[in-house]
Amino acid sequence: MSTVHGTQDALLQHAVELDAADPLAGYRDHFVGTDTDLSYLDGNSLGRPLKRTVTDISAFIQENWGGRLIRGWDEEWLALPEAIGDQLGRAVLGAAPGQTIIADSTTVVLYKLVRAALAAVKDPARTEIVLDTDNFPTDRYLLEGIAREEGLTLRWIEADPAAGVSVEQVREAAGPSTAVVVLSQIAYRSGYLADLPAITAAVHDAGALVVWDLCHSAGSVEIDLDAADVDFAAGCTYKYLNGGPGSPAFAYINSRHLPGLSQPIWGWMGRKDAFEMAAGYEPAPGVRGFLSGTPAIFGMIAMRGTLDLIEEAGMSALREKSLKLTAYALELHDAWLAPAGVQLATPRDAERRGSHITVDHPDFREMTAELWDQDVIPDFRAPQGIRIGLSPLSTSFTEVYRGVAAIRDLLARP
């Protein structure tokens, strides 16, 4: 800190108290590098590795891959996409077994899910895909591509960049022409938490199907896909689930859509009796029919460690800590950043807040590089936002203090 005065001491004191009272504080020690002064504020983009991941993957290479060799597929790996999918469904998604599977990248999973959703819509008058202007780029781009190839129209909801998509906006946009609505539960930029149950109901009232992107919500907020009767959902596992850079995505397919599920990339792993290698594609029954190619095993080994911790701690405890972390970050923003001309681009309402906050300032593009040099690591989102992502299992309150103090200090430079 460049200066010390009463407010700062009180804010630091508050962080120390919050850490002391944090029932999840012990989980931080499970992660690599949390014993340093580095302030990691980007667990919403790439989660830290668990220490266990180093030993799990070393053992996997030596003993499973290296020792069991091709036998490993039959003995364990072929079952992992569904086994870890079910664990993810239970621990994180509120999904009964048999509806969740690990596969591909988020982009490819979304492509396959949206195509499957469109195939499930039988009414030829439904020629529109509803999406919003602030959805994550991959979602927007791939829907443009699908609309072009399928001859469909995109209907854009104008999202509030400092918030997100409201139930009313969805009610207005979705109607008798709507085939599918694709939205993110948490907006990647603002951190706005959409009202998933109410929006899902609104989409269904319009006779359409919904595909939710859970990239920023899986592992940070409580989700109950079955209770909300969601049709399809996708998400990534390298953020709050710590699967590592480029770890595979997940797909949720409501069991009512599994019979007759039609996804476009017909591969051997999604075929009935894959190793018979017989003539003619027939999808495997259940969620396995969603698979295409050979599943990526490394990322699944890594994410399993985090799923075990989440099952132990419970998502309600993670959500509770996440809200305390973002509340504390808002406190620092109000004390230090707002007076320096920073704009908050995140809703204050706890009901609508995900696990990251975004703050805007014209100097933030350049400043992010300087922060990274100082081992203070948020990320930058164009045109001028710094995202402060707070991962409930690995982020401490004093870590947030150190990070936001560094932003404050850069803003205070003459």
Added chain:
Amino acid sequence: MSTVHGTQDALLQHAVELDAADPLAGYRDHFVGTDTDLSYLDGNSLGRPLKRTVTDISAFIQENWGGRLIRGWDEEWLALPEAIGDQLGRAVLGAAPGQTIIADSTTVVLYKLVRAALAAVKDPARTEIVLDTDNFPTDRYLLEGIAREEGLTLRWIEADPAAGVSVEQVREAAGPSTAVVVLSQIAYRSGYLADLPAITAAVHDAGALVVWDLCHSAGSVEIDLDAADVDFAAGCTYKYLNGGPGSPAFAYINSRHLPGLSQPIWGWMGRKDAFEMAAGYEPAPGVRGFLSGTPAIFGMIAMRGTLDLIEEAGMSALREKSLKLTAYALELHDAWLAPAGVQLATPRDAERRGSHITVDHPDFREMTAELWDQDVIPDFRAPQGIRIGLSPLSTSFTEVYRGVAAIRDLLARP
């Protein structure tokens, strides 16, 4: 061995001599588990891990992922799909830089490449995809799916199950109705090595485009895609390139097809200026426009070790050893297996032989499980084939001796 006699001694002696004279013998020590008696005959399905992979990946998790965190993307990882693609192009594929990229699974890469190839065919009279009855299941299934969605017809070449597809068969099948021809350079079952340059020329003579599946050839035979003027190629990296179970695939796109390349899965990683996250999809220039989602980094770390070794040893040395390995396996087959009623399902001609041989016998389905229990690991391919896959960097001649001797002994049981 259950019995010892002169022939066996001579065959063992031959293996010992071949190992002693093998200029690549030292590479075997680079792999995990090669100091045991296990006989691994399935490097054509899942390559062994390099010892270096254990330390490379541990260091990656601790220092890169764990230490650099999200900074790693900007510092190194974003460039890996093209950097490792170029190394693969140079060391293995005969591809000049800028045409090869690591991405997705083989199935998804093939889907995107075939769709891109079809988009590049401008003549509406070309409504057929040519493929063969013995291509790998994923290739057949995904072409069925693409034909259905695009309203195209499949024209099947009847492949000889103990060989593969000849140039003449392709000349006969491809004509003015052909859009795209999709074939494997090495047949997954018989190990037949197709005449890639002549078939590519035949496809071009018919005015069509070719997509080669190199899964069983990349890292086992010399390939020169640029010289043969191949249009598109795909392959996997977990066989002879040792990327680990489910490591990402590669795509080769001839540079003449890069301008205007149209692949169907529009994701953020394939967009121009990905991190601007701007409105509207515009593909990145060059081979990067082929990317869709976030690249899987673990598998790329693993395959890099093998690419370094191949660059050092040279593919011609690997091919030379591969031919000696399969010749020695044929010698054992002739001495022990043929007399026991086993049928060879692989061409003997060195020009048409890949790096695995397949032998058929009605008892092989059950026997494979017994072999695995004895740490003798070929794989089984329906209806009655054992594949003996020989990986030039990691397989020794005495390992082949031990493995085939175990098959002989099971066949000799009363």
